[in-house]
Amino acid sequence: MKIKEFQRILEDKGQDFALFYNLGMEINPNMLYFSGYNGLGALIIPRKQKPFIIAPRMEVEKAKKSMIKRVYSMDKKRFFESIHTIIRKNKIKAKKIAIDNNNFTLNIYKRFKKQFKGVKTKDISLDCLKLRQIKTNKEIQIIKKAFNYGNKILNKTINNFKDFKTESDVSGFLEYETKKHGLDVAFSPIVASGSNASMPHYEPQNVKLKKGFCMMDFGVKYKGYCTDCTRTIYVGNPNNKEKTIYNFLLNVQKSIIKDIEVGDNCGKIYESCVKDLKNYSKYFIHGLGHGVGVEVHELPNLTLNSKDKITENMVFTIEPGIYLPRKFGMRIEDTVLMQRKPVILTKVPKGLL
Known part of the structure; x- marks a missing residue:
């Protein structure tokens, strides 16, 4: 994308080329973004020449299926030595190199x-982030498909909740x-019931679902693109005060x-949200x-003071929440x-269930 x-x-x-690499299980997001390749190796984007991937022999076939058609084989044990050799063979100047800190x-x-x-x-990480924040039409189509999957799975989970x-x-x-x-999950799902939901990034435990609000934060990854959605349901029967608080938050979010x-x-x-939350803003x-x-x-x-x-x-995402320590939480x-107007991608009911 956006080479x-x-x-x-x-x-x-004034940079001669940019170097992105992936040596472990954790995928380099910029390497994936520019190439569509999530395997081991390096992506070289010269200032003027066509970009290319340098990958271990076992990954070359996979790399050739990416958006980058020039692929070189390398010795993983001589990672940067291999990269240096291939850059010299391609007669690419290597005095100023952009990297992602x-x-x-x-x-x-x-x-x-x-x-x-x-x-x-020179650190190029912020430039990459800024470039990635505006999605292309191709990206939007992938993202919409990703949310189709994510919505389907979360809806099925809610419909089957009584079985858990x-x-x-x-x-x-x-x-x-x-x-x-x-698919892969975009992050470890958060399932927080009862008083556990007062912790926004709680890790689900093998414990009985507690009565009260239960928060589920979930996303999938499709073709490298993530989804993110949180829904709060109720285990048991909410009283009028609990319904009022939830509906208040829902109306603020809408x-x-x-x-x-x-x-x-x-x-x-963000400041407008804090104002709308009134006494619950704390x-x-x-x-x-x-x-x-x-x-x-x-x-x-x-976030507060963001200039974006x-x-x-x-x-x-738009995700206001209310968290009372050791009592309950909802998001x-x-x-x-x-x-031209905001389009909601998360097609999962928001009414308190």
């Missing part, structure tokens, strides 16, 4: 500098259904989404939302595609 736009950034910053560990950097002596490096006994039953079902569709316009400042949207203990793409947390940031602005073709999260 030419990225090469213009390299040109503007967010995905370049200190140990790897030391190994890199041993091979690329005397080069100057424990929090881990619910999270296990979400993961099983995801794998059944040939109002925020309805009022978002292109050009809005993300920090101001129990709202996290940001209002974040971008979603090849990573589940991307730009824009809808809403632009067409951004994909981001309602939708992911929105910004067109």
